[in-house]
Amino acid sequence: MNYEFTIIVPVYNEEANLQRVEQELSNYLKIAAKKTKILFVNDGSKDKSQQLIEEICMNNSDFNFIQFQQNCGLSAAITAGFKNTDTELVGYIDSDLQTAPEDFNLLLAQIGEYDLVTGVRANRKDTFVKNMSSTIANGIRRAFTHDGMDDTGCPLKVIKTEYAKKIPMFKGLHRFLPAMILLQNGKIKQIPVQHFPRIAGEAKYGLWNRLIGPLIDCFAYLWMKKKYINYKIAKIN
Template identity: 50%
Template structure:
């Protein structure tokens, strides 16, 4: 199979997931073989305090398509994703959680949509989370959509592919990963949400709590709504800037 030259980098944030790191490469094998893209995996160690980093280094040393970066201390999921996008050098970037509650094979479904969209995000079907987690997520998604009107039902789904240039133009803040659709739409870009599978967590420990999954996102939603309301749109009718012959590619 001929692979497209404009590859894709899948960013995988990791925080204290030592028991599950060995599952990552086998889970990606079939997707990598079937993808139309040259797929790279970028493991981002978010200041783990267990043996995650040593296991990440061993995997990266053995596989050319696997790289890693490591934070000095824990900085949070949004920072890990953003750093991964910044260090990637492909036209497209993706994101999945290391707990593999979503299926890497579903990236094929997302790939099918990117010729027409700048962000393709999953919507978890039959979620295998606790009742409290599902209820708080449902409320947070309803509140976010009612305020931002991004048309997405599951903004926090940890399975996405987006154009890297679009991702890097987003303002960075703690918790930004929950607002990728709205931050894409602000740029005048196109977003679509498609259903993906969801599995129970089998390794590691959930980082869920009421503050990081409900109260904090509500505050962020209000802040982002303010920013959208204050957005200034302009159109340049004429200019005298000359275009250089050496065009800059994404």
């Protein structure tokens, strides 16, 4: 099918959202700036998510899935998606659809000269506590990484796959994707995207894993930055 872009959709207990995910992504495929396919990564859901995912994939040839044996976390789901991508570009969106699939076209329009383009959630429709903890966490990450990004937790990104596959991902480090591209001497950019309140299902992040956990992860990033191996091959015989 000559696909150019793969959208990874991590899923963990999102049965209440998956019908809308199918509809919204199917609508996006009709207007996508690149020939696009969808890859669900079921992170060990305990509800009926897998059943719904298989039905969606059976009815839509542009949809595929990976199912984990057990819950491994968002970083693992994104990593599995990267490793199972065979298109030039890869991106991801959360299955709660608090961001809009059509905004992928805004990111794709910029990816030519950049290696990662990430959204910045404009006019966030979250609670005060969630917004404040995210603002603090992003400020701490910027101080550690110097990546200049205002909203690394935005679940709408496009990455050149050759860069995505080289990211040494660890649990929690999905929040550091722009910084990990910089480690590869890549170029990054952020642009505003739409944001919506969660309509169904339950949020998977609380104060601990939105604020305290990422602070600890910053030290893991600093260790990785010091040890990171980066090279480009000049010639092969």
